[in-house]
Amino acid sequence: MEKSANDLKIDYIEFTVADIEAAKDFYGSAFGWSFTDYGSSYCEFNDGRLAGGFTNIQPPRPGGGPLVILYADKLEEALDKVERAGGTIAKPIADFPGGRRFHFLDKDGYELAVWSKS
Template sequence: MATPTDNRRIDYVEFNVNNIEASKAFYGKAFGWSFTDYGSEYCEFDDGRLKGGFTTLGTPRPGGALIILYADDLEAALSSVESAGGTIVKPITGFPGGRRFHFSDPDGYELAVWTKN
């Protein structure tokens, strides 16, 4: 049940994917996410703080809002993304307050990972 502190905050992120198992393999290997399957067309993911879903009910649409993950060790996260089969589309660069890189997942979604260091 939602609480007043949940108002106007990101609550869930959903990806339309071609292959749920491939998405689970990528995000599980790259970031250690856990998964709950709800049939053959939907899977919920949990990163330990935020939940979302993978579904095959729609068409993958790379682009849209940029989803940004946080990592204490940015270089280790980049290595993990590459090892899981992701493609680095913007290398680690600095910005006021931290550093980040962008990557695309197997379905072409572009995401970023940042750190304060």
């Protein structure tokens, strides 16, 4: 399989929010973002250039900040690279609507995720 243009690049960001409707109201009013709802616990936003999501599955992160999500053509290989580089797997590979992903902590404790369509 040929490597895609998005392989191992930042692809998506995700905000954990207390209230999805309030987040939509704020970002829609302030910046004109558009939204696509996926049930009561997830909403995708698009700012016209970058897509991301709001979720209320977990409480908001202490200190705030989005979850940065990278894309990988081969998810298992990306997980292996993260571990070999010294990262810690915070959430193992799991399915979600649209693909699979895992979360990891870098050496400074930042949590990021990597997803794949397959």
